[in-house]
Amino acid sequence: MFSNLEQTFRWYGPADPVTLTTVSQTGATGVVNALHHIPSGEVWSLDEIETRKNIILAAGLTWSVVESVNIHESIKTAGPQRDEYIEKYIATLKNLYKANIKTVCYNFMPVLDWTRTxxxxxxxxxxxxxxxxxxxxxxxxxxxxxxxxxxxxxxxxxxxxxxxxxxxxxxxxxxxxxxxxxxxxxGTDKVLTIAEFNGHLEKYKEIDAAALKQNLAYFLQAIIPEAELMGIKMCIHPDDPPFPIFGLPRIISTEEDLEFVVGAAPSRSNGLTFCTGSLGAREDNDLPGIVSRLGTHFHFLHLRNVQREADGSFYEANHLGGSTDMYAVMKNIILEQKRRAESGREDVAIPMRPDHGHKLLDDFRYNTFPGYSAIGRLKGLAELRGLEMGIKRSL
Known part of the structure; x- marks a missing residue:
């Protein structure tokens, strides 16, 4: 039998109330982490990366995925400093390569990278x-x-x-x-003021979805050749929510959008983060079908479930509940793993993390990042782990 999915847990760094000891006790072996204290667009030094990596290693865990190396707004808006910030992004990738960290999640959402009411x-x-x-x-x-x-x-x-x-x-x-x-x-708990937010919106006044897609393609065509040389796997995260809000364009919301990404810079290094929660907020997204058709490009999995409502609302459901058929999704992921194993690919153990857990039991005692409680995500990981085992035993 081929490898299991690599079980990972997101950790927000030394100040996170969910400690690495806690992460280890969930059964996860990998950590999903980023250097959130470094401003967006600035280079992550090798020293900073190694310091964080050693903290994770000392806990008996592996820094499996970077989430995220954030993209500066000048790149998204094609501002005058775009090429300068792309060079800084490549410099960060080179330092991650030197530290042997080779899976990088990112997103291309304007201003806000998630929105909940x-x-x-x-x-x-x-x-x-x-x-x-x-x-x-x-x-x-x-x-x-x-x-x-x-x-x-x-x-x-x-x-x-x-x-x-x-x-x-x-x-x-x-x-x-x-x-x-x-x-x-x-990557921060900073809250914008209305005035600050309006200032950000003004920068996107003349940028529609087509223009934002071209800006993404420009970014990918600049960084993917460098990532390929280093064996770094870049994986874009879908929009959350996957539809326009505040007049801001959303360009990673559908299967067609995902196809655009992989076609913009064809390479094994140019891949996808498959987030069942983000994509699942749209009824017209066929998630099991997306796995079958685009799974070869998956470098990272966010597995969670949302319950859609008729007016476009949704809430985070249990990982095996909600509007998405998680059994069908997991089965197709496992079939993708099987194809990889049979073709000799080395990336069979795709990193997977339970996303956006509920607050349960003692979770209420801790001021964790929204959606990133310990027990709620432990419950989700246990359910996903059991689902994966059950399907693999049945094949």
Missing amino acids: DIDYRLPNGASALRFHAPALAAFDLYILERPAAFDEFSVDQQKAAKAYLDSIDNDAKKTLTKNVMAGLP
């Missing part, structure tokens, strides 16, 4: 989940952010639902909504 949505059993509530997002956009173009983008029914939601909450709830929405900056 509620980071403490209580389920019937008392567990806490992340939620994207479409009327709340519209209410923020229309009546708190007051973005002028928003009224042209939401239907009359959506505007009515947004106003009804706004009228149902008090000022404290409005402040919480604002904080939640503005908290999606890459």
Whole structure:
């Protein structure tokens, strides 16, 4: 039988309340980590990388995946410093190569790299989940952010639902909504102000999806040849949520978008992070089919589930529950592993991590990053581990 998936756990560094000892006790052997203290766009020195790597090794774990080496906004907007920041990005990749860390996850989402309206949505059993509530997002956009173009983008029914939601909450709830929405900056707990966010939106005023895709292609065509020389596997993460918000384009949301990425710079080094939660928020995404058709390009797996709602809302469900058929997804991943093993590929043990766990039990005692509790993700990892074993034994 071929190798199991490599079980990993995301860790936010020495200040993370979820310690490496805890990670080790989950059964994970790999760590997904990044140097979040280094500003986006700046070079990660070899010394900084080695220092973090040695901390992880001392805990008996491996730094398996970098998530993420963030892309500076000048690259996304084709700003005048774009080529300078691409060179800095390549310099970071070279230092990661010297440290023998060769899988790099990144995303190309404008401004925010994830968006939720509620980071403490209580389920019937008392567990806490992340939620994207479409009327709340519209209410923020229309009546708190007051973005002028928003009224042209939401239907009359959506505007009515947004106003009804706004009228149902008090000022404290409005402040919480604002904080939640503005908290999606890459790799940090910094919360943007309305003025700061409007400043970011202004930079994208003339950039539509087609232009953003061309900017991504420019970036890939610059870095992938360098990554290929070093054997580094780059893997783009889908948009979260996978549809436009605040007038910002989203370009990694569908199977067609994923095909664009791998075609923009054909190479084994130019691959995908398959996130079942991000892609699963769209009903028109056939996740098991995407695995069958594009699985050869997968370098990293984020396995989680969302429960979609009729109005475009969704919340984080149990890993084996929700709207995505995780059995069908896992079975097709295993069939992809089988193809890799039979063809002699070395990357059969694809790194996998449980994503966005619920807060459960003692998780409520710790101020963890939203979605990154210990026990909730341990539960998800245990379920995914069992699902993988059961399917492999049945083949």
